Amino acid sequence: MKERRTPTFSRWKVKGSLIKLVYFSTNSDDSSSSNDSLAASNGDRGSPVLEGKLHFAKFETQKINDCIDFIRSKQLRLTGSEQHGASGSAKCVIKATGGGAFKYADLFKEKLGISLDKADEMDCLVAGANFLLKAVHPEAFTYMGGQKEFVKIDHEDLYPYLLVNIGSGVSMIKVDGPGKFERVSGTNVGGGTFWGLGKLLTKCKNFDELLELSHQGNNRVIDMLVGDIYGGMDYTKIGLVSTAIACSFGKAISDNKELEDYKPEDISRSLLRMISNNIGQISYLNALRFGLKRIFFAGFFIRGHAYTMDTIAVAVHFWSKGEAKAMFLKHEGFLGALGSFMSYEKHGFEDLKVHQSVQQSPVGASLGGDKSHDPPNGDLNENQSIDCSVYLSQ
C-alpha cells in the first residue's frame, strides 16, 4: 500500500478567514501495527483496511494558492475510490463545506482539476464533533486557572450536548444524536469580530499576532470595572465584585486619550475578553434553555489559546453559578473538515476507526500562545494527527 493515497478534503470556514484540510496517509513502514489491525479487521469485517494517519492542516483563505500547492505537492487525491469501484468521476472530487465551497469551486477545478462536492456545514460540524468525542481520547478537556484537564467521555451518556462552534461568527447547535441536531442559536459577535475590530484598532497583521498581544495586555486599562464606579467597592447586593467588568471599553469614554494612546496589547485583551465572555454567556443561556449539561466549545477562534479558554470557562462558571462547565476540543478547528471526511461513503470510503489515541500535546503548548497551530507549510504538528484505519467498501 506504499503508493496509495486516500481521500483528502478541504473545508473553507464559512465566514471566510481560514481553510482547513484533513487528509489521510497510509503508514508505508509500520507493518506491525498495520498487520495487527488488518488481522483484526479482516476477522471482523472482511473488507480491506488502510492503516495510517489523519493529518490536519490550515491555511489563511487569502493564501489559498499555498493550499493548492500543498495539495499538489502531497499528491493528495481521491484514489481510494479508484481501487474500489466508485465511478471514475468520483476520483476528481473533494468534499468541501462552508462558504468557500461555493466561492472557490471554479479555482479548484481550474488549478487542480478537482470538483468541490458541497456538504452541509452544520451536518459536518456535528459529524466531526461526534467523531472526536466518541473515537478520540484524550480529546475533550476543561480549562480553569491555567489548568487543562482532559475529560473521559461516557459514550452512553454523550447526548444531548450543546456544540458551540466559534468561527468568524458563532453557531450554537443542540446535538441529540448522530445526525440529530438543531442550530438553536448563535451570535454575530465571534472570532471575525475579534479579528476585524482588532485589526482596525491595533493594525495587527494577522489573527495569531493579535491573540499573542492579548496575552501581554491588561484589560483594566480600557474596561470600566465595577470598582471604578463604586469607589473601589464591590456591588455585593447584586453579586458583582469590584474587579468584574461593568463596561467593556468604558474607560475610553472618560479618558482624554486617542486610539494611539492605548497599547495594542491592552486593546486586544479587552476585545478578547469582551467577545469570549459574551459567547460564554449566550452559550450558557442556551444550554440552560434546553437543559443541556455539557457545552463543548470548538472552532478556530480558540486556537488552544489559554486566555480565551479561561475567559469562556470563567464566563460559563459565573453565569451558571458554577453549575455548568465549559469543555474544549483538541481538534477544535477541524470539525467541519472531519465531518466532510465522514461523508465519503459513496466514494468507497466506508468507515473510520481510531485504534490508537493521539499523543497528548503538553499544556505548555497552549499556554505558549499556540505556535503549534500555525507552521509555515500549514501542516499541524504531529501530536495533532490521529492514528487510524480506514475501511473501504468493496
Added chain:
Amino acid sequence: MKERRTPTFSRWKVKGSLIKLVYFSTNSDDSSSSNDSLAASNGDRGSPVLEGKLHFAKFETQKINDCIDFIRSKQLRLTGSEQHGASGSAKCVIKATGGGAFKYADLFKEKLGISLDKADEMDCLVAGANFLLKAVHPEAFTYMGGQKEFVKIDHEDLYPYLLVNIGSGVSMIKVDGPGKFERVSGTNVGGGTFWGLGKLLTKCKNFDELLELSHQGNNRVIDMLVGDIYGGMDYTKIGLVSTAIACSFGKAISDNKELEDYKPEDISRSLLRMISNNIGQISYLNALRFGLKRIFFAGFFIRGHAYTMDTIAVAVHFWSKGEAKAMFLKHEGFLGALGSFMSYEKHGFEDLKVHQSVQQSPVGASLGGDKSHDPPNGDLNENQSIDCSVYLSQ
C-alpha cells in the same frame, strides 16, 4: 405657594457618563387646577398638596459644573421638609444613586453645601420604572419599522416583567412587584462600549454625534453578511437570510483597508447594530428563562434613537420567533433619578400623584435623531415634563 421649591434629586449614571436630574416645581400661576386638586386631596387626605411639574434634565459627567450651576440658578433645594417638620439637616440633602453618588459627594458638599444621600441603584431603577408604567400614559411604546406605537399598560397585569436598563453597562432585572425584584443578568457590552469603541474608531467627540452618524451609515460595508459567505444565497436550512449579519466587522478581515479607509458613519452603524442586537438577544434569552412576557428597555443608551430601538425590537422579534415584543419608555433615561424621588418620605415627601398625562412627543422627534434630549442648559423640552401633585406629610 409662589416661592416654594420642592425636593430635587440628581443621579449619576453608575457607569459614569451622564448625570440625570429630576426636580419638581410648583405651578405658580395655575390656581384653578391647583384648587381642584387641593380640594380633592383635602377631602381625601387632609394633607397639603403641591401642584406642579416634574422636570427632567441631564448633563455629561465631565460637565458636572454646568449641573451645579443649573441647580444653583434654579435654586433647587429641599425646602418641602422645612415646611413640614423634617429635621433641619434634611434640607441640605439630595437623594442620589449610581456611582456618582460616591464619586461626587465631596464636590456637592463643597460647592452647594448639599450632602448626597445614597440610594441603591437597583431599588431606584425599579421604583422609577414602576412609577412610569403605572402613573404615566402614554409612556411605554413598541417600535417597529419606524412606527412608534404607545401601549396601554394594564395595572392589574403589569408584573412580572423584565427591565433592561442600558446605561454604560446593562442590567437585566426581573420585576415581580413594587420593591420586589432580582437582577438576573446583564452584559458589559452596553452603551459605554458603543461610545468607548466608537470614540476610538471614529474620533467622534460625543455620544450623540456618534449616534447621529450611525443614522447615515451602512453596516454592510464592514459586517459580513450570510449572503457574502454563501454567494448571495440564504442559508435557509438554519433560517438565516442572506442579509443577516454572520459576523460583525467581519469584512475588515479580508478588506485590505486601514481604519482610515472606512467611513465613520458605517463604523458607527455596525457598532450600534452589533451592540443593540446583542442586548436584544441576551434580554430575550433571560425573559424566556423566567417566562416573562414583557421586556421594557430603558436607559440613556437608547435616547429615543429610531435605529437603536428598531434593532433591539428586531432582535427580540428574531430570537423569539415573533413571540416576544420589545417595549420602550418615554422617560427611558430617568428611572434611577425618578426612583430617588420616590424615596423622600422621611424628608416630608409622602406621595406623588400624576393627575394629567404627559403630552405625547411626536414620532418625528425620535426619528430626527433625538435633538430634544440634549438642550444646552441640560433641560429637556417641556413635552417631557410630567404634571403632578406632591403630597406632603404634616
